[in-house]
Amino acid sequence: MKLENEAHFEQEVEALIQDIHTQYGYDFGGYARASVYRRIKRFLGQKGLASVEELRGALFANSYFFENFLQEVTVNVTEMFRDPAFFLSLRANVLPILSTYPYIKIWDAGCSTGEELFSLAILLEEEGLLGRTKIYATDINQKVLKQAKEGIFSVSNMASYTAGYYAAGGKREFSGYYRSNYGNVKFDSSLVKNVVFYPHNLATDSSFNEFHLILCRNVLIYFNRELQERVYRLFDESLVSLGYLALGKKETLAMSSISTSYNIVDKSNRIYRKAS
Amino acid sequence: MIKSSKIVVMGGSWGGLQASLSVLKELPATYPIPIVLVLHRLRNFEGSLPELYDSKTLLKAVEVDEKEEALPGHVYLAPSNYHVLLEKDQTFSLDDSELENYSRPAIDVTFTSAADVYGSNTIGILLSGASRDGSAGLKYISDRGGTVVVQDPAEAELDTMPLAAIDQVPDGEIMNLEQIQAYLLSLT
Numbered sequence: 001m002k003l004e005n006e007a008h009f010e011q012e013v014e015a016l017i018q019d020i021h022t023q024y025g026y027d028f029g030g031y032a033r034a035s036v037y038r039r040i041k042r043f044l045g046q047k048g049l050a051s052v053e054e055l056r057g058a059l060f061a062n063s064y065f066f067e068n069f070l071q072e073v074t075v076n077v078t079e080m081f082r083d084p085a086f087f088l089s090l091r092a093n094v095l096p097i098l099s100t101y102p103y104i105k106i107w108d109a110g111c112s113t114g115e116e117l118f119s120l121a122i123l124l125e126e127e128g129l130l131g132r133t134k135i136y137a138t139d140i141n142q143k144v145l146k147q148a149k150e151g152i153f154s155v156s157n158m159a160s161y162t163a164g165y166y167a168a169g170g171k172r173e174f175s176g177y178y179r180s181n182y183g184n185v186k187f188d189s190s191l192v193k194n195v196v197f198y199p200h201n202l203a204t205d206s207s208f209n210e211f212h213l214i215l216c217r218n219v220l221i222y223f224n225r226e227l228q229e230r231v232y233r234l235f236d237e238s239l240v241s242l243g244y245l246a247l248g249k250k251e252t253l254a255m256s257s258i259s260t261s262y263n264i265v266d267k268s269n270r271i272y273r274k275a276s
Numbered sequence: 277m278i279k280s281s282k283i284v285v286m287g288g289s290w291g292g293l294q295a296s297l298s299v300l301k302e303l304p305a306t307y308p309i310p311i312v313l314v315l316h317r318l319r320n321f322e323g324s325l326p327e328l329y330d331s332k333t334l335l336k337a338v339e340v341d342e343k344e345e346a347l348p349g350h351v352y353l354a355p356s357n358y359h360v361l362l363e364k365d366q367t368f369s370l371d372d373s374e375l376e377n378y379s380r381p382a383i384d385v386t387f388t389s390a391a392d393v394y395g396s397n398t399i400g401i402l403l404s405g406a407s408r409d410g411s412a413g414l415k416y417i418s419d420r421g422g423t424v425v426v427q428d429p430a431e432a433e434l435d436t437m438p439l440a441a442i443d444q445v446p447d448g449e450i451m452n453l454e455q456i457q458a459y460l461l462s463l464t
Contacts, residue, residue: 038385
């Protein structure tokens with residue numbers, strides 16, 4: 001981007017954010033700006049667009065293009081068994097307690113393309129809980145939800161995912177969970193048989209159920225303080241008493257207004273439990 | 277604590293850890309400019325870099341926490357597996373998006389973001405390393421009137437990174453570690 005254009009860039013993006021809200025109902029007002037600016041610049045580069053004005057034209061002319069934009073701007077980079085210690089801790093500290101319930105309800109908020117969802121499902125399967133667990137997998141973006149439902153991932157990541165699986169306490173042969181085909185792997189659809197895929201926007205939508213466990217990892221880092229606070233309250237409303245909340249490695253409840261009603265289960269893996 | 281109108285962003289990979297330690301070790305605890313340090317590390321590496329910098333320098337060394345304010349007297353280390361960005365209100369944002377230059381954290385991401393916020397008050401320093409990460413960020417800083425400092429390739433443990441930077445920003449300052457330290461002290 002040329003330097004002389006840059007003074008206008010941020011103003012134009014702010015105006016665009018407002019118009020996207022009006023036109024499509026997606027509110028990026030509470031997103032941390034540095035990352036939004038970077039991702040929009042990146043998108044402009046990818047699409048060969050010269051300015052935010054050109055982007056605006058394309059976005060409002062074509063809803064498919066808008067879906068594509070949404071996918072790029074909301075970060076959808078994810079891995080299976082990311083931070084294996086987290087999954088190990090979930091297995092050791094949370095699942096044994098959940099197993100005392102007759103049925104279990106889990107919300108994977110911001111599930112993106114599903115890598116974490118399948119990691120979680122595998123964990124539940126190995127602990128004998130998958131059959132009586134219902135998982136609500138939500139994301140702002142319909143396109144990634146569709147991908148998540150399919151459970152197809154690139155074979156090139158499987159070496160690192162396999163290592164993550166065993167580091168997370170995997171009990172079986174990891175390759176038993178998927179079939180390989182033309183550079184991709186497809187995970188067994190029985191893993192997501194009890195999963196409901198559902199579009200949900202953390203910035204605007206409300207609580208829709210009560211859960212025993214909510215996972216929302218590496219989503220809140222993209223929000224500003226106000227929006228984070230909204231989401232924490234949303235999670236609080238959506239958790240049963242003694243329910244668990246699992247966040248990303250660099251996210252914390254500490255600064256939020258709900259922190260006093262939560263106990264720390266695992267400090268370094270950011271697992272919290274709602275007080276009774 | 278009083279905010280700083282300036283920022284020092286420093287990057288390196290192989291050899292960058294030792295180089296940055298020797299640059300930072302004489303800076304006083306009251307150093308008036310926040311320092312952000314992006315070192316390439318093994319992904320998912322669970323090291324204790326903050327403890328290392330805390331013990332070998334007078335500065336307060338911390339791993340960046342999201343939404344934390346960039347304050348003087350601190351050296352902020354980029355966490356493993358996250359990019360570090362700066363916001364207009366001088367707080368940090370973390371980002372776990374795509375690797376850039378095969379790396380996360382990427383030096384270019386932090387340098388670019390710092391220049392967007394601090395403009396000509398950005399001081400970018402690139403140390404020893406074996407990749408091209410950081411040079412585009414230095415160019416970005418330079419285009420916005422900031423200061424560009426590159427470790428003398430002759431002294432660097434690996435010269436790929438400094439040479440790439442000199443290629444991108446030919447009018448940047450080339451200094452050895454002692455000169456970089458003296459330069460940083462001269463800013464107080």
